[in-house]
Amino acid sequence: MSDCIKDLIQNMNLVIGCTVGCPYCYARNNVRRFHTIDDFSQPEFFPGKLRLMDKERPQNFLLTGMSDLSGWKEAWREEVFEAIRRHPQHQFLFLTKRPDLLDIHTDLENAWFGVTVTGKADLWRIDALREHVRGAHYHVTFEPLFDNPGAVNLENIDWIVVGTMTGAMSRKVHTEPEWALSLTRQAHQHHIPVFWKEDLVPVMGEEQMVQELPEAFNNVLEAQKTWNSRK
Numbered sequence: 001m002s003d004c005i006k007d008l009i010q011n012m013n014l015v016i017g018c019t020v021g022c023p024y025c026y027a028r029n030n031v032r033r034f035h036t037i038d039d040f041s042q043p044e045f046f047p048g049k050l051r052l053m054d055k056e057r058p059q060n061f062l063l064t065g066m067s068d069l070s071g072w073k074e075a076w077r078e079e080v081f082e083a084i085r086r087h088p089q090h091q092f093l094f095l096t097k098r099p100d101l102l103d104i105h106t107d108l109e110n111a112w113f114g115v116t117v118t119g120k121a122d123l124w125r126i127d128a129l130r131e132h133v134r135g136a137h138y139h140v141t142f143e144p145l146f147d148n149p150g151a152v153n154l155e156n157i158d159w160i161v162v163g164t165m166t167g168a169m170s171r172k173v174h175t176e177p178e179w180a181l182s183l184t185r186q187a188h189q190h191h192i193p194v195f196w197k198e199d200l201v202p203v204m205g206e207e208q209m210v211q212e213l214p215e216a217f218n219n220v221l222e223a224q225k226t227w228n229s230r231k
């Protein structure tokens with residue numbers, strides 16, 4: 001049975017709001033529906049949520065589930081990076097679609113910087129990530145895919161995720177099996193773990209599903225099991 005990625009990596013929405021403006025953005029719809037903030041195009045920082053890091057039990061966290069790292073103010077980023085440094089028991093993931101707007105240099109071992117690629121025209125983001133973010137770990141999420149990304153330069157990439165469009169637009173746009181298989185072959189040639197999101201089950205079939213995690217994330221999940229059995 002395939003895992004839901006949200007059970008393995010939890011959202012911690014320290015910033016809500018985004019200036020990128022993707023037409024398919026589920027976060028913007030949620031904010032409108034629940035009126036979490038006044039204006040989704042004006043990101044807001046919720047530093048009170050940083051205390052979620054204080055739990056000793058290790059966790060994998062996605063910090064940009066309702067934002068894009070490029071829209072974070074530098075002061076917010078510095079405060080979050082300091083908190084990450086104080087909590088080496090957790091792993092932290094960031095995603096952006098505008099790596100060209102970033103200028104980050106960090107030695108944080110438990111911070112993972114990634115870009116979203118939705119097709120061939122977005123491949124520049126992977127180069128821009130390597131150029132504008134000097135960090136310990138890089139990842140790429142191919143989701144949603146509008147066309148076949150083709151040959152991808154995966155040098156120094158530590159993890160890739162492949163998904164498909166969900167929601168109302170999924171009837172018109174979806175990841176073709178060959179695209180997912182091609183990305184997986186390319187990653188495996190470089191010994192890069194690959195994770196197909198659970199939304200790919202209807203496309204790929206349960207038996208074919210590939211759900212690999214970087215060792216650091218697996219270590220967190222293993223520690224959680226021991227932790228649970230100790231309680």
Ligand code: SF4
Nearest residue numbers: 018020021022025067
């Ligand atoms: S980058 Fe992410 S949060 Fe921002 S508009 Fe696009 S989907 Fe929404």
